[in-house]
Amino acid sequence: xxxxxxxxxxxxxxxxxxxVVVRAAIAALERNRDLALILVGREEALLAAMKxxxxxxxxxxxxxxxxxxxxxxxxxxxxxxxxxxxxxRVAIDLVKSGQAGACVSAGNTGALMATARFVLKxxxxxxxxxxxxTLPGLHGATRVLDLGANVDSKAEHxxxxxxxxxxxxxxxDDLPRPRVGLLNIGAEEMKGNDQVREAAQLLAGSExxxxxxxEGADIxxxxxxxxVCDGFVGNVALKSSEGVASMIRELIREEFMRNPITRLxxxxxxxxxxxxxxxxxxxxxxxxxxLGLSGIVIKSHGGADVLAFGRAIDVAALEVTKDVPKLICRxxxxxxxxxxxx
Amino acid sequence: xxxxxxxxxxxxxxxxxxxVVVRAAIAALERNRDLALILVGREEALLAAMKxxxxxxxxxxxxxxxxxxxxxxxxxxxxxxxxxxxxxRVAIDLVKSGQAGACVSAGNTGALMATARFVLKxxxxxxxxxxxxTLPGLHGATRVLDLGANVDSKAEHxxxxxxxxxxxxxxxDDLPRPRVGLLNIGAEEMKGNDQVREAAQLLAGSExxxxxxxEGADIxxxxxxxxVCDGFVGNVALKSSEGVASMIRELIREEFMRNPITRLxxxxxxxxxxxxxxxxxxxxxxxxxxLGLSGIVIKSHGGADVLAFGRAIDVAALEVTKDVPKLICRxxxxxxxxxxxx
Numbered sequence: 001x002x003x004x005x006x007x008x009x010x011x012x013x014x015x016x017x018x019x020v021v022v023r024a025a026i027a028a029l030e031r032n033r034d035l036a037l038i039l040v041g042r043e044e045a046l047l048a049a050m051k052x053x054x055x056x057x058x059x060x061x062x063x064x065x066x067x068x069x070x071x072x073x074x075x076x077x078x079x080x081x082x083x084x085x086x087x088x089r090v091a092i093d094l095v096k097s098g099q100a101g102a103c104v105s106a107g108n109t110g111a112l113m114a115t116a117r118f119v120l121k122x123x124x125x126x127x128x129x130x131x132x133x134t135l136p137g138l139h140g141a142t143r144v145l146d147l148g149a150n151v152d153s154k155a156e157h158x159x160x161x162x163x164x165x166x167x168x169x170x171x172x173d174d175l176p177r178p179r180v181g182l183l184n185i186g187a188e189e190m191k192g193n194d195q196v197r198e199a200a201q202l203l204a205g206s207e208x209x210x211x212x213x214x215e216g217a218d219i220x221x222x223x224x225x226x227x228v229c230d231g232f233v234g235n236v237a238l239k240s241s242e243g244v245a246s247m248i249r250e251l252i253r254e255e256f257m258r259n260p261i262t263r264l265x266x267x268x269x270x271x272x273x274x275x276x277x278x279x280x281x282x283x284x285x286x287x288x289x290x291l292g293l294s295g296i297v298i299k300s301h302g303g304a305d306v307l308a309f310g311r312a313i314d315v316a317a318l319e320v321t322k323d324v325p326k327l328i329c330r331x332x333x334x335x336x337x338x339x340x341x342x
Numbered sequence: 343x344x345x346x347x348x349x350x351x352x353x354x355x356x357x358x359x360x361x362v363v364v365r366a367a368i369a370a371l372e373r374n375r376d377l378a379l380i381l382v383g384r385e386e387a388l389l390a391a392m393k394x395x396x397x398x399x400x401x402x403x404x405x406x407x408x409x410x411x412x413x414x415x416x417x418x419x420x421x422x423x424x425x426x427x428x429x430x431r432v433a434i435d436l437v438k439s440g441q442a443g444a445c446v447s448a449g450n451t452g453a454l455m456a457t458a459r460f461v462l463k464x465x466x467x468x469x470x471x472x473x474x475x476t477l478p479g480l481h482g483a484t485r486v487l488d489l490g491a492n493v494d495s496k497a498e499h500x501x502x503x504x505x506x507x508x509x510x511x512x513x514x515d516d517l518p519r520p521r522v523g524l525l526n527i528g529a530e531e532m533k534g535n536d537q538v539r540e541a542a543q544l545l546a547g548s549e550x551x552x553x554x555x556x557e558g559a560d561i562x563x564x565x566x567x568x569x570v571c572d573g574f575v576g577n578v579a580l581k582s583s584e585g586v587a588s589m590i591r592e593l594i595r596e597e598f599m600r601n602p603i604t605r606l607x608x609x610x611x612x613x614x615x616x617x618x619x620x621x622x623x624x625x626x627x628x629x630x631x632x633l634g635l636s637g638i639v640i641k642s643h644g645g646a647d648v649l650a651f652g653r654a655i656d657v658a659a660l661e662v663t664k665d666v667p668k669l670i671c672r673x674x675x676x677x678x679x680x681x682x683x684x
Contacts, residue, residue: 185574219582221585236557241558255618279597
């Protein structure tokens, strides 16, 4: 089939391993008829997990054996050097060789980034890879990057992130000119640091649709399509946000469980609470893109369940369909052309 | 009265000016019998606001005239140089001269920080001031600093923040040895930046109760008492958190307002929703401390209402009672003593 999208799944990584990956794979194949998946990992374990779901290997759901597993606490450099037959490495190799259009892994982020960079190499014109995810907002979703691949980003790197985020948002969300915001702590004299102020100038002079500085709270308004920041800052913003959201979820539960009367109120409000829970369900935003590589690599949350891992597969499929790396290259070229023209 | 605590209130700054400050002052005096307040600002406006509440100036609620006002968008350096008779500046002057034990302002953060630093000077042994606030957590509140006074903190500055946060937490929350966490993005090889790694070594070698690295989500668990970070990072974490919390509040409202049935459910759940709202009400956490200065300065949110501004007055009163600057000095001395002993 010419329309077929093939995705390699690192089926051994993450907290739940093959059980979750195999179930998510079966569901994804049912959702998307153009999809074929390669389960990468220990054949025996994968066959057992498939058998438990009454499924056998097929054209659309193949097994590719890989003997090793990268542990969650393993040093990235060590995983990269020592585990050439890990499910993570082999899944990336399948992207490199063209047997898969993308790979998805719920493994160790550092190891995934280091190995993907080593195997796939960077796109021309991109110096640093970045991790990008989608976050929900009141007026629409926002893509935020970098979320931790870089911890001391210079202004030039922030521009690269803007280029990559813009290319992704334009492809995935069908936006002709995504609005790009630069994360800062305000517009006053004393605020901001040198990198951010310098990046603002680069962005204002670029051909991107630069919307100026945004603050942390703006991420959740959705008034810009892409928010650009250093990876240390972005990671802290993401984790703090998750912390607040899960604190509030817990407080809602506590308050409704307080006594028989509040429990009754909770029972009556249950359909509303379910809708609310669905709207802020972090699983629906699982699947972060490792951008800037010559290949599509999607990082799933380590604790992802079937729904969440399935969402990461969907993200990978969309990026293959849209050929995001090619779009990033085009955006890099447009930026360079504009700069040379100035 | 020897037990009297006098606090100067910048009554002209903030979005609501004298109306909110005067009402918050009256309520604070009712709550705390040991308190005296000085309203700093335009006498006419303050008298009018007091009259509207049927209150006249008294020993415990004096007016101190100041003709100028620092605007919210004014450059800090300009406000500091040009507005020597602003309500903000005069309130700080009253702390300097000893007529007030602390001041509270809802004005421009940059101007407040610059002016306070210029007038009050730094405590011996402290190189940089820091902004510290309390955030709610599932297992207890956490003090986080810096929230934006410094945007390129070196390891030594992070140690200073830990010393100051620790002194404040120990005084305000009666904790003999507050647990101090250092905000990072994980413990893996590739994670963290140089400043944070270096700060971790300084903290581990200090006499503080250092609990190691924490991530963004840990702020809202409350398993450490103090979280230390660079001001850019802390500000983004705080604003992102506020963004998520207000998005969720809005989604709760939307879901319960969806149709007559959900509205009825909302009506039944109203007492529970009110309790929930109270527990995550940001007004209850208003009042950030500007630490490291030879004097107590509390920054209120610009949009603070009566409840929120009152909370900032209470924070100021507590810091006066505990003499937080003296405690910070002691903590600095203890740190230096330990370092020299090594």
